[in-house]
Amino acid sequence: MTSSNVAQPAPKADPGAIPWNKHTRQQQKPGDLAVDIVIALLLVVILLAVIYPLWFIVVASLSNQGAVSSGRVTLWPVGFTLAGYQRVFQDARIWTGYGNTVLYAVLGTALNLVVTMPAAFALSRLEFKPRRVLLFLFTFTMYFAGGLIPNYLLYKQLGLLNSMWVFILPGALSVWNLIIARSFFETSIPEDLHDAARIDGLSYFGYFMKIVIPLSSAIIAVIGLYYFVGHWNDYFTGLIYIRQEAKEPLQNVLQSILLANQTNQMGTGNGGQNVLQQQQLADQIKYGVIIVSTLPLLIIYPFLQKYFNKGVMIGAVKG
Amino acid sequence: MRADKEAIERGSDAQVVDNDKVRKTWPLHKRLAWHFRQYWQLWLMALPALGFTLLFAYVPMYGIQLAFRDFVPAKGLTGGRWVGMQYFRQFFQSPLFASTMINTFKISLGTLVLGFVTPIILALLINQIGSQRIKGFAQTITYMPHFISTVVIVAMLNIFLTPNTGLIGRFLGKDNVLDSPGAVAPIYWISEVWQHCGWNAIIYLAALSSVDLSLYEAAKMDGAGRLQLIRYVDLPTIMPTCVVLLIMNMGSVLSVGFEKVWLMQNAMNLPGSEVISTYTFKIGIQSFQFSYGTAIGLFNTVINFVFLVAANWISKRVTDTSIF
Known part of the structure; x- marks a missing residue:
């Protein structure tokens, strides 16, 4: 001012x-x-x-x-x-996909936060000199990467193909979220608190767990949501690394249902009554399945929305 | 006890400097020992992130050499005979090279330009809303599409563009626009803007909320109207943010989101929808030409990187803003 x-x-x-x-x-x-x-x-x-x-x-x-x-x-x-929804809920594939995605998203987000938050805290400590080198090491991966094939071969070697862990481990850290969290710790947690904590004999661990984390619920909510949405909407991983239907996440199940109904639709040019009915049901399923797969996100979204401005702005300060 | 002493030392700047100076004279092993005794907890906290990054980002980078070698399954990422630029030449000489490059550039450049300009305009407009409640409402609405998955977005495109019955398709004649190669890029741009414009405007709205209010008053004294306020107060305020975002976007000038193009692709629109990432997928994963696929991917990454560095360099010269 x-x-x-x-x-x-x-x-x-x-x-x-x-x-x-x-x-x-x-x-x-x-x-x-x-x-x-x-x-x-x-x-x-x-x-x-x-x-x-x-x-x-x-x-x-x-x-x-x-x-x-x-x-x-x-x-x-x-x-x-409600015929569309009835059909959607009768479809066993949807439930499998739902179950898988919830599992992947919950586990994945938990690991994301456990990996991101402490690292962001370490990088936010000004007296920690290696922070610059480490930060470069992280940010470099935002702009340069091995690419699809080396990733694929690595995952194959690690036994991640057709495994649920392919949804959880490789994406454990998003550098962008790391930077947002670090900026938050740097700008929003008063340094006096750290000095006081040191005088009270708290180590870095103690300071982080007892003081920083309780003050960071806003940023944890925002970053948790980013990660969760990423897991929930992930189609790519399932497409490339999963070949078993039982392990497919929601988005891939959704796509195969949509695709099946798309081809139905193409064969309806000659328009018999039965065919017409089938096509209408297919359309109904399409709409229903879109709503059912998107609903959870749209429900949690308004509750977290007040944090968004804050989260994005913090990321922008030093991004 | 040591913590106490440290805290007291940190209290006085002069002493901290002195301590640092003293430590600089220590031999390396002693300095390292001191450093780890002091900071081992921070190292431990950064370690998981570091481990995941090394394994899942840097090991694949090491695997890039595959682009210059013949892939031998038994030898993994690094085995095989050195063939130099052979696979790059193969890509450059491939009949698909030109169209794939053009499609990629077309789709991503349009997205870059529209995706850069529209959030700025939207933010300037939303910022004009006086009532906080209406403003919040407008933001809530415009963020929403950002959270919808690509699969659903493409499904919605299909539904709306269906000829005869679709919400938009019924006005577009008998043929499905999604089957026309020329329409792929515009549909991609527009749907990207629709989905992400509101979300990307947040950052500008945040910057606009920090405008010094006396600036508006001063501008009004000088007789500025509404448009002048936007032009001479709001726009300069968000300019640095714009530049940083533009540079960052330049780093993805050749990376078209794989998922969306892949989902939009069909046999009919393929001439307009084959991009580098989908081609890499087909070559590498679907037909197992690992070395060739790696080479194409690497070519893509390098171009992106060059654009990023160039944009950053130019911006540093022209606007004094840079991201590194």
């Missing part, structure tokens, strides 16, 4: 941000109203463009597919039905 700013109390609302603020409206230049209206319109259009496709999938999953494909479904379900 500059001294000029201290001299007078800061206005409550951001004066650069005006459209719906009566107090600042009087100070407007002529023409600002037009600009405001254009900005408001643009924002409305953008928000609709983002939300409507998602809303449509939800509505379509609950509608009669005949109404969906003839374009009669727009804002609310038409011919309400």
Whole structure:
């Protein structure tokens, strides 16, 4: 904060941000109203463009597919039905995929945090001189990598092919999250606490466990979520390293269900009643399976959303 | 007890400097012993991360030499006869080289440009919202698609673009646009922007929230209107962030997300959708040409790296901002 700013109390609302603020409206230049209206319109259009496709999938999953494909479904379900969801929940593959993904994501995220947080703490200690070299060693891997084939051969040698550990071990550390956590420790934990802890005879371990971790719930939540979402949405690993259906995660199961229903759809040009019904059911399953696989993330998301700005901003400070 | 002494020593700057100086005169083994006695716990905390990085990032880097060797299964990552640039020549001379390169550049450059510009615009717009509640609402909505998986995104593309019945497809004629090679890149760009624009705007919104409010007041005294405030206050505020992000993005100029292109690919659009990463996958994993696949992957990595370093160098000269 500059001294000029201290001299007078800061206005409550951001004066650069005006459209719906009566107090600042009087100070407007002529023409600002037009600009405001254009900005408001643009924002409305953008928000609709983002939300409507998602809303449509939800509505379509609950509608009669005949109404969906003839374009009669727009804002609310038409011919309400849960047939798609029934079929999805009867499908054993979905449950296997769900179980696998929950297992991989929970174990994976736990390991991620156990690996990332202590390392980030070590790298945040200014008196720890090797931190610069170590940090370079980590960040270099963000920009240079062995590539797909050397990875594949290594995993093969380590026995990770067709193993659940391929989802958990290779991605144990995301350097980006490491940097975010380190920046958080550097900027948000007062150094006085460390001095006090030293005087109380706490070692680095003690300081980290008893003082730093309890103060870091926000960053742990954000980074935990990043990792969890990464595991949940991972399709690549299953595609390349898993050849057994029983070990496939949700995204790969999802894709094979979608693909199966896609081919159904192609053979419906001649349109017999039975074929038409089958296609409608296939579409219904498609919508249902999309919702079912995405729902868990969209449910936890609002609870963690308040931390996002903080998490991303911290990462940006020194990223 | 030693902890106490350390804490007291750290209290006075002069003494810390003195201690450091004293230690500099020690022989190396004594200095190392002191260092590890002091910091073994920090080393232990960094060790798991270090171990995973060495094993899963640096060992594969060591395996890059496979690109210059004939792969022999029994000899693993490093065995086989040295063949030099043979596999690179094979790639450069392959009939698919030109189209794969063009597709990769087209898809990734468009994503780079749009993915860079749109979050800035969105952040400037959202920042204009006065009410904190509406602002929070707008942010919640625009972040949401970021959490959807690529599989679902591509499924949604398929649903919406289906000819005759799809939400968008019904306006686009009888043929499926997803089958047309020329449409792959634009569809990729637009869906990327749709999915990640809101999320990528966070960083700019965070920067904008730190604007010194007196700047707005001063600008208004000088007669600035709304657009001038954006142009002369908001934009300069986020400029350094923009530059850093642009440099970082340059490091991925040739890395198109494998998953999405792979999922969008079909026999019809292949001429427009074969990119380096999908080609590497087909060559290396699906047809077991490990050395050739490694070479293609390495070529990709090197180009990315060159772009990153070049962007960083230029930016250092021009704007005094750099990431290393």
